[in-house]
Amino acid sequence: MPSKIEKKQAAAKLRKPPRDFSYTQNRELSWLRFDNRVLDEAFDETVPLFERLKFVSIFESNLDEFLMVRVGGLSDLAELKKQPVDNKSNMTASEQVDAVMAEMPGLLTRWESIFKSIEGKLDALGVHRARVDSLTPEERTFVTRYFQAYVSPVISPLVIDPRHPFPNLRNGALYLACGLDGVTDEESLLGLIEIPASMNRVVEIPSPAGTYSYILLEDVILACLDSCFGSYKPLDRALIRVTRNADIDPDGEGVEEEEDYRQHMKRILKKRLRLQPVVLAVSGSLEKATLKTIRKALELSRRSVFTCDIPLDLGYVFGIEGKIPEHLRNELLFTPFKPQPNPTIDMTRSIREQVLQHDKLLFYPYEAMNPFLDLVHEAAYDPECISLRITLYRVAKQSRLCESLIDAAENGKEVTVLMELRARFDEQNNIEWAERLEEAGCTVIYGSEGFKCHSKICQLTYREGMALTRLTLLGTGNFNEKTAKLYSDFMLMTAHPGIGEDANLFFRNLSLGNLRGDYRFLGVAPVGLKPLIMRGLDREIQRALAGEPARVFFKLNSLTDREVIDKIAEASCAGVRVDMIIRGISCLKPGVPGKTENVHVRSIVGRFLEHARVYAFGVDSDMIYLSSADMMTRNTEHRVEIAFPVLDPTCRALVHEYMGMQLRDNVKARSLTSDGTWVPVERAEGEKPFNSQEALLERAYRNAEAAPEPVIEAKPAPEPQPATPEVQKVQATVIEPEPAPVPQPEPQVTKPAPATSARRDKPAGRTKAIERHRPGRVRMGLGLIGLGLKTLITGKTK
Numbered sequence: 001m002p003s004k005i006e007k008k009q010a011a012a013k014l015r016k017p018p019r020d021f022s023y024t025q026n027r028e029l030s031w032l033r034f035d036n037r038v039l040d041e042a043f044d045e046t047v048p049l050f051e052r053l054k055f056v057s058i059f060e061s062n063l064d065e066f067l068m069v070r071v072g073g074l075s076d077l078a079e080l081k082k083q084p085v086d087n088k089s090n091m092t093a094s095e096q097v098d099a100v101m102a103e104m105p106g107l108l109t110r111w112e113s114i115f116k117s118i119e120g121k122l123d124a125l126g127v128h129r130a131r132v133d134s135l136t137p138e139e140r141t142f143v144t145r146y147f148q149a150y151v152s153p154v155i156s157p158l159v160i161d162p163r164h165p166f167p168n169l170r171n172g173a174l175y176l177a178c179g180l181d182g183v184t185d186e187e188s189l190l191g192l193i194e195i196p197a198s199m200n201r202v203v204e205i206p207s208p209a210g211t212y213s214y215i216l217l218e219d220v221i222l223a224c225l226d227s228c229f230g231s232y233k234p235l236d237r238a239l240i241r242v243t244r245n246a247d248i249d250p251d252g253e254g255v256e257e258e259e260d261y262r263q264h265m266k267r268i269l270k271k272r273l274r275l276q277p278v279v280l281a282v283s284g285s286l287e288k289a290t291l292k293t294i295r296k297a298l299e300l301s302r303r304s305v306f307t308c309d310i311p312l313d314l315g316y317v318f319g320i321e322g323k324i325p326e327h328l329r330n331e332l333l334f335t336p337f338k339p340q341p342n343p344t345i346d347m348t349r350s351i352r353e354q355v356l357q358h359d360k361l362l363f364y365p366y367e368a369m370n371p372f373l374d375l376v377h378e379a380a381y382d383p384e385c386i387s388l389r390i391t392l393y394r395v396a397k398q399s400r401l402c403e404s405l406i407d408a409a410e411n412g413k414e415v416t417v418l419m420e421l422r423a424r425f426d427e428q429n430n431i432e433w434a435e436r437l438e439e440a441g442c443t444v445i446y447g448s449e450g451f452k453c454h455s456k457i458c459q460l461t462y463r464e465g466m467a468l469t470r471l472t473l474l475g476t477g478n479f480n481e482k483t484a485k486l487y488s489d490f491m492l493m494t495a496h497p498g499i500g501e502d503a504n505l506f507f508r509n510l511s512l513g514n515l516r517g518d519y520r521f522l523g524v525a526p527v528g529l530k531p532l533i534m535r536g537l538d539r540e541i542q543r544a545l546a547g548e549p550a551r552v553f554f555k556l557n558s559l560t561d562r563e564v565i566d567k568i569a570e571a572s573c574a575g576v577r578v579d580m581i582i583r584g585i586s587c588l589k590p591g592v593p594g595k596t597e598n599v600h601v602r603s604i605v606g607r608f609l610e611h612a613r614v615y616a617f618g619v620d621s622d623m624i625y626l627s628s629a630d631m632m633t634r635n636t637e638h639r640v641e642i643a644f645p646v647l648d649p650t651c652r653a654l655v656h657e658y659m660g661m662q663l664r665d666n667v668k669a670r671s672l673t674s675d676g677t678w679v680p681v682e683r684a685e686g687e688k689p690f691n692s693q694e695a696l697l698e699r700a701y702r703n704a705e706a707a708p709e710p711v712i713e714a715k716p717a718p719e720p721q722p723a724t725p726e727v728q729k730v731q732a733t734v735i736e737p738e739p740a741p742v743p744q745p746e747p748q749v750t751k752p753a754p755a756t757s758a759r760r761d762k763p764a765g766r767t768k769a770i771e772r773h774r775p776g777r778v779r780m781g782l783g784l785i786g787l788g789l790k791t792l793i794t795g796k797t798k
Contacts, residue, residue: 019087023569023588023595025676026089027560028070028096030585032103035062037605037670037678039107042114050127050324050332051607053118057314059111064172064243069424071100072245072278087562088587101303112308119310125328126211127320132223139205140223143215146203147224154199155221157228160190166297171244171275173197174313176221179290180232190293191229193221195239201316204323212323216311238284241312242298245275246424282307334607337697339368339485340704344650351375351493352382352462355471359648360493363658364477365608366700369484372473372491373400379460380408387414389507390458394426395433396482402433409441416443418510420453447640448513451526454635455642456628459503470500474644476612476626487611488693490626490655496521496647506642515640523643529629530563530636532643536617537567537576543618544575551577555614555659558585560632572598581662582672583610585632591674601672602681604665606693614659615643624655658696665692 041047041055077083077093085092091099119129130139159180160166169175174195179188195201195218203220207213218239225234277298282291282305295305324332341347342362345354351371354360362371377400379385388408395402409415419434421427438444447453456475461468477489494500502519509517516527523532537552544550552571559565559580565588568578578599580586590599604610613627629641646652662669667689670678683689 019090020595021088021090023592024088024562024565025587025589026086026091026096026099027585027587028074028100029089029103030587030676031066031070032100032107033676033678034584034603035059035066036107036110037603038062039111039114041605042118048332048334049118049121049125050321051334053115053122053317054321056111056115056118057317060314063107065246065425067243067278068171068246070247071097072275073247074100075245075276075278076247088560088565104306108306108308112310115310115314122332125332127324127328127332128207128211128213130205130213130215130219132219135223139213139215142205143203143220143223147220151196151199151217151220152224152227154196155193155228158192159229159232160192160293166190167192169240169242169277169298170194171242171246172313173241174218175240176218176225176237177240177286177290177294178225178229178237179235179287180229181235182232188235188289189232190290191232191234193228195221202319210325210327212320212325214320214323216316218311236285236287236290238282238286239312240283240294241281242277243279243281244277278304280305281312283310283312337365339365340700341707342367342371343703343707345371347371347374351378352460352471355493356469356495359496359651361646361648361651361654362491362493363654363696364484364489364491365486366488366696369481369491372479372493373404373481375460375471375473375493376401376458377404377407379462380404380411380413382462384462384464385413385460386463387416387461388458389416389461390479391418391420391453391455391510392430392433392479393420393423393452393454393456394478394480394483395429396480397429398481399433400481401479402437405437405442406440409437414443415441416445416507416511418445418447418453418507420447422447422452445511448510448515451515451638451640453510453640454628455506455524455640457503457506457642459500459507461504469495470497470504471495472500472503474499474503474626474642476614476628487609489612490614492626492644492646492651494648499644499647510640521645523625523627525629525635525639525641526637529627529641529643530561532625533564533615533631533636534567536615536623537571540576540617541571541574544571549619550575551579551617551619553579553614553616553659554631555581555610555612555662556630557583557611557613558630558632560585560587560630561636562587562633564631564636568599569596572596579663581610581659586672586676589674589676590672596674602663602665603670603672603678604662604668604692605670606668606691608693614655616659621652621656624652626655661695662692664690667691668693 038055039059042052042059044052047055074093074097078097080093083092083094086096089096123129130143135143158164158167176193176195178191180191181188199217201217202214203217205213205215221228222237222239225237228234277300280295280298280300286294291305295302321333342360344360345351347370351374355375360371362369376388379388385408388405390405392402405415405417415437417434417437419430419437421430421434423430434444456477456479458473458479460471460473462470471493472495473491473493475489475491477483477487477491498521502522505517505519506522506524509515517524519528523529540550540552550571552568559582568588572578572595576598580599580601581604582601583603583605586601586603588596588599588601590596590601613629615623615625615627617623624646625643626646627641627643629635629639629643635641646655666681666683666687668691669681671681673679
């Protein structure tokens with residue numbers, strides 16, 4: 001007879017409606033289709049040849065991380081007796097691993113074939129990779145001498161026998177493996193040589209003028225392998241590489257008593273190198289017995305071993321780009337591009353003063369990050385700046401931003417840095433910067449246990465007279481000078497007092513470990529972000545049900561949150577048009593009859609990595625939010641993320657225009673079908689090809705050229721200029737903020753913002769600043785109504 005607990009569980013199952021999987025798909029399989037889309041760029045003959053080779057490398061790098069994190073984590077779950085079930089596909093962990101492994105051979109075959117094709121074409125043009133089996137006598141002589149002089153003293157060949165057990169093969173490291181024939185009656189042994197990571201992997205070979213020849217370090221060793229093991233003779237040989245599980249939870253390991261968190265993270269990183277292997281990649285030919293010895297030592301099944309006939313770890317590709325002969329560069333590479341100045345910002349004037357006049361919106365990589373970097377540097381030496389606070393997730397190894405924070409601390413400013421040490425694969429760099437910042441006098445804090453801080457926010461506080469002025473800088477991507485030249489992201493620079501108050505409260509809550517703050521303007525995860533999204537969708541649903549036009553627009557990296565997916569499907573059924581640009585994973589399938597017929601999903605993969613997140617609601621463009629968060633459960637519920645409203649009309653118009661251009665893309669864009677696959681966007685008869693990234697590049701150059709010298713900050717308001725049908729089209733799909741119905745912004749804040757703010761001259765700018773209640777813009781004598789500015793009577797109050 002069932003117990004009371006069992007009866008309650010059975011009743012709960014009856015009450016809970018069964019999940020509908022007709023319009024959802026598995027996350028892992030969706031990701032593999034995304035990476036295959038990346039590989040499509042390597043097949044695209046309109047892309048310069050060497051750039052295509054870089055896409056081959058990116059595909060492999062993406063796949064490595066996927067295997068380490070996703071497949072590694074699923075493999076752990078597959079060991080459980082009671083496995084969790086995916087809420088988008090109803091698959092167990094082991095079923096998902098099986099599905100992934102079934103897809104791998106086809107992907108890897110495609111990857112290998114295009115690499116060989118591209119490399120063959122490069123060879124014909126004079127960019128030549130030497131192979132061991134085709135070395136000329138001159139090349140062989142060079143390789144032998146190089147090996148003897150530089151490599152042989154460094155390597156440590158290892159023979160595996162009872163006295164020398166199988167070593168720990170480091171995650172991602174390259175090893176040369178071979179079976180050895182002993183001088184006695186011993187059975188064949190195994191030989192291993194680790195390819196030294198301390199040496200340059202690319203070795204240049206003398207070649208005729210106007211060409212470039214090189215050989216990889218592993219091939220240098222391979223060419224001289226017979227001399228590496230003394231009296232043992234190699235019987236076979238191959239390069240091997242182990243990919244290990246890297247899905248380790250730093251918080252789950254527990255911080256030891258009196259252990260510094262940085263030391264804890266260093267210990268975690270060492271542990272990652274020795275976690276359970278996931279797959280073994282083999283380049284070359286090994287006897288079955290040799291391969292079996294390696295596979296058994298790693299405890300891997302046959303399906304977890306992948307073989308190929310091309311180099312492993314194609315990261316070296318990026319290192320040879322600079323070696324390409326000058327006369328070939330135009331043919332083999334993208335035309336060099338330099339991020340352009342933002343036409344609304346005069347770099348000869350104080351950035352702070354210009355942001356106080358009205359909001360600024362930067363759009364990387366088309367526009368340079370310099371205004372943000374200059375503003376922070378300016379603040380470090382500004383006697384009126386009293387504090388700088390910032391969250392850092394991924395920073396450049398050579399970071400001008402961090403150097404400015406150090407300067408600020410050394411100049412007596414209060415500098416608080418939340419450094420997220422758990423940014424996967426950037427942990428070591430973040431640890432090193434955290435130590436440097438702390439040594440300089442910065443207050444360094446870390447993310448809350450169980451919640452990575454993925455938000456991108458910086459606040460500069462100034463004291464002018466008796467009043468405080470705050471500049472708040474919010475981004476969709478990292479404060480990283482390197483990725484700002486490669487990733488497409490927004491940064492909003494604002495002196496809006498309401499956003500400033502929210503940001504101030506946000507930093508205070510972070511320092512107290514409070515993740516449940518209440519904010520007026522910002523949507524902050526893990527508590528306030530998803531409700532903001534759901535309310536926006538609900539509002540559009542109600543409009544559609546009332547017979548009014550309704551529309552939603554999302555630009556994301558990934559969509560996996562089941563609650564958000566179901567709400568989007570509900571909106572579609574109510575008649576809301578939903579347009580989405582999703583670069584990577586989409587667990588929602590559009591166009592499913594009766595479920596997601598009004599949902600349209602596109603993806604753009606091109607020269608730059610699409611990284612910005614935009615949420616917009618309403619056909620009248622009354623709500624637009626930019627954010628650091630994707631619609632993934634990890635972001636909406638298990639991270640600290642920020643969505644921030646775009647309230648300035650000029651900035652809204654710019655976001656509107658940019659997204660409209662991306663929705664017009666019919667070159668790099670793909671449409672997601674109802675079966676979960678990506679297909680090229682169809683062009684209407686007579687429609688011209690339109691590559692949104694190239695169009696945005698042209699726009700950036702055009703704006704920079706049109707801007708007077710010195711650049712007049714007001715230039716861009718209607719700068720969404722050639723506002724041809726592009727802007728009209730966007731306005732019909734992308735939305736502008738209406739603070740009233742949103743949980744955060746309120747209408748009275750946006751009203752004072754003048755629609756022509758970008759075209760004000762200096763006196764008008766001062767008047768409008770007062771209307772917007774922004775302290776610190778006008779000398780009003782003795783700091784009237786709390787503006788606390790420098791006064792005409794006393795001069796500077798400092």
